[in-house]
Amino acid sequence: MIKETPTLEDVARVAGVSRATVSRVVNGTRNVDPQLQETVRNAIEQTGYTPNHAARSLVTRRTGTVALVISGAGGGSDVFVDPFFGRVTAGVVDFLRTRGVHPVLMLADTDRTRVEVVEFLRQGSADGALLVTTHAAESLPARLLDAGVPTVLYARPGRPMPVSYVDLDHQAGGRLAAARFAGIGRTRVATIAGPLDVHASQDRLTGFREAMARNGFPYVPVVEGGFTVASGAAAMRRLLAEYPEVDGVFVANDLMAQGAVDVLLAHGKRVPEDVAVVGFDDSAPALACRPPLTTVRQPVEHMAAKMAEVLITALDDPEERPRSVIFEPELVVRASA
Amino acid sequence: MIKETPTLEDVARVAGVSRATVSRVVNGTRNVDPQLQETVRNAIEQTGYTPNHAARSLVTRRTGTVALVISGAGGGSDVFVDPFFGRVTAGVVDFLRTRGVHPVLMLADTDRTRVEVVEFLRQGSADGALLVTTHAAESLPARLLDAGVPTVLYARPGRPMPVSYVDLDHQAGGRLAAARFAGIGRTRVATIAGPLDVHASQDRLTGFREAMARNGFPYVPVVEGGFTVASGAAAMRRLLAEYPEVDGVFVANDLMAQGAVDVLLAHGKRVPEDVAVVGFDDSAPALACRPPLTTVRQPVEHMAAKMAEVLITALDDPEERPRSVIFEPELVVRASA
DNA sequence: ACTCTTTTGGAGAGCGCTCTCCAAGGAGGT
């Protein structure tokens, strides 16, 4: 690679045609005489030509990349400890690669980084944004919206606004859990909720409560956790102290459920015989947990893929109106309930 | 955002100066009269100007992004199930963000995708590549090398070649495990290795064997696994069948160790009383496992951050020769051994 | 007072590509 990287011009010279013709062959736009095409192809081969991305995107106004913005709760790089983000990433990558688009990963945890994200998009470093945020108060959706950046959210925005998103019917998930407890005859049921400034947590709780009420249990003790194993354990300890006769717990994600199960076992309770536990998400820890968790499945990978699909579609047709796609949860019965 | 996005030209007109001056203010190159600077800043503010990334990188030949290429064993999007890749990503992102560089995520699992990766880099869509690969036979390092792409690997290349990399002293890790078994007086020790076409697996095994031999145990039963929970479980079952009196197992990663512990418990063995288990990596599952795993810590995040640092340095000084940075493992004692 | 250096702003040439506009040639209709 001592030589300068060859340009269209070089190929054109070698092939004895104009720059335009080479461009047409490379991009497959318009008809080019098959024989000429052949000549050009050879010239490309011979020179080892690769189109320059910057030059191309300068005129096409497209980069072929999208920003995958993760606005984690705690922020920092810890976010990847939660299998959730790994699953989102997997789903997004899986879809995008079929379209030759690549995600650039960005964490938005501070105001500074949020500004950077908006700048990044405004200067056209990526064609659009996929925003995975948990907090309802997140300001990024609004900022991106009025920077005119094509955006799709994972989870509905904090305040209603004209932006596309995919989401899960979290309330239905809560109902699924309640139905399970009813099905196995549990009557002293409590719940460990996620952070209540997160829509998803709120909805899971609401759905659960309402279904429990409909089943004849107007009051369900609630303890708030932080979506981590440790916070689940702490919540379970508090719950056990206040409500020792509990025989069923709905925990708002699998990580916390794992912490809860640990505490339960440590207190000599059998799971599910003494206390049944239903988790949420159906992520790796649910399967790894002993006993394996009965949990409400959130099809994160599919949802993430759909999110990417919605963005790509919007990119191709800027006139399209915002769309929302809501997924249905599903109860996965294993050993814990 | 009805208006066209403003360009340098627009700002220059508003400020009543030349394009060059605005550029100088924006980039802070050369001296510009403070008062003029002020005027320009106002004009920028007023027009809402943001530099166009494509145009800039067309002339600077820099994009401010690097490719984070994951060439997973099984490939596909499953790679993120393994906490390892999440940790790498976290470490990389964590370092890059301090330098205003963003990673674009690419999976290379098929030959087609490998070609795409090389193309991507050759057309200057990113300034360099961070390559995380497990398999020794991976062809990407060589391809990137002779495409002249600045590259840093996680783990040494399959064949020696002039490329930078970070790695762990896996043999030392194996020795650490052997020392632990010696320390707790285990005499009937076996090991579950990782896939043997992976350098790291080989080295862990070699280090372990040699240390065991030095401790007076010339032969250590080996079963090969695939770095997944299920493969660890299967391996443990085989081991138990062939070698029922085993009282210590060194497992080449935590995921497999978890599977092994499950099987051990299911067979009525107590861990660590009957069989001590030492894992490798010290990732989330090690902590979540019951009992929590004694394991050899691989500082993945630090290593990944270092990998990013080496790349950034190489980007700034293209004359620099390839570097390698080897990290030392560390034994983390928990309950399982 | 004059020349020599240093500082600072402007002009303009690209960076490599796409795409519109033209022109030339061939096909088809009358």
Added chain:
DNA sequence: ACCTCCTTGGAGAGCGCTCTCCAAAAGAGT
């Protein structure tokens, strides 16, 4: 045979930015 329409290649104008080269102005030295 002529005219029109369609197909296909070339010319060249940018896309928005950086950076080198100049020139003008300001400061320094004698």
